[in-house]
Amino acid sequence: MLNGSHKLTPVPKIVLIDLNRTKNKEINVLNAIRNHPDLKSILMFVITHSDYGKNKTTALNLNIAGYIPLSFEIQQLNHFFSVLNDYWNIIEFSSQK
Amino acid sequence: MEESEKKCQEELVALKKEFEEFIYIVSHDIKSPMRAISNITTWIEEDLGSVVNQDVLTNLGLLKNRVYRLENMMNALLELSRVDRTELEFYELNITKMIANCIDLFDRESNVDFHFKADIINENCVTLGVKMQKVIMSVLDNAVRFHHEENRKVFIDIVENDNDYEIKISDNGPGIPEQAIHKIFSIFYTVNSKDIVDTTGAGLAISCKIMKLVGGKIEYSPDVHSGSVFTIHWPKIITLKN
């Protein structure tokens, strides 16, 4: 979606990634984004359900903006999105498309 | 003759550049100490606690308010200096829709009756959309803000001419006193004391500069009954000097 025929324009400034599925696949996505010249400065937030450890280190090495443990209970989800939304509202982005 | 003309031109360009750099630096670097004054005032207020002379609190409040005005003036100066340097993208704009959106932004907060009439064939136009919107918003803001009546009315009429769009924004407000008319486009000039109506007074100055940039014009005339009429002539074709 970020590349090729289904490309989103304008390129998003924030990407939220669920790292729970096939762990390796998602890490590859993170790597791919960071290595892509047009996409490497996107702000990335990663959520995970499993115990992080090794994944967290890898993610931090890619300068993920936030590495967030999350379980999908309703109260947690509300809080999660509310905090993220507040955060996204206080930070600045360039006006470059 | 040509030589001296060329020299004059070069000097003019250099002067203009210097002026804009000056405005930029002034409005940029002054912000830090301004913020410090505002913050420290807040800290003093907090540290004084609840048992404090009312006069002291009033004065601290005045201090913060004046710094807030300073900030607005700085931002206005910055905006003025940027008029012909930023947001110069041409794109296709539906003028009727854009003005309707502007009106929408005001509709919610104010108790104003907007009457919008458009007599246009070509609604879509490739133009400096951001700048146009800025001018419309500034004039509308004035119309809404400087109003003393209970039932406030603002009329927006667009007419399409061969070479431009003529946008007339009028209101049934108090109008502008005759002795002030020639000053209204100066930056920071406000008809009322800034203690009564809290506004920076830069909207028209910035709009005026934008109109010069696009080769159009903005004019004021008093309304037949009372109230103000601002007429904006927005050219269909805009050529920017380099």
Place this chain on the structure above:
Amino acid sequence: MNQKLVNILLIEDDEVDVMNVKRAFSKNKIMNPLFIAGNGVEALEMLKDKIIPLPKIIILDINMPKMNGIEFLKIVRENEKLKNISVFVMTTSNEDSDKIDAYNLNVAGYILKPLSFEKFVTSVATLKNFWQLCEM
């Protein structure tokens, strides 16, 4: 969720702005150990020579003497030991070029210092919530 409080390094040359951060932190009951460097050069020394314990969070101003924030950030991102520290820019600069440079160096956020202290306290509160969410 009991976690050890991570170290925060503030790189800021203006003493009033340093006080700003300290006061806003205290108002928001942020108890993390806070270290201060007056510019990029000083900060690098503190980090490389291990004068301070390694911070997990850096709050970075951009306009500073000797070495500005972007230059500092470039060096940090090239240093194996320092490159994965989360960096939050806190600056007066509203310049697009600075924002682009900062995000190209993968900062976690870019915050403009607001004029009023009250607004700043609110922003810091949001920041604190975000840090807690990330269990930083």
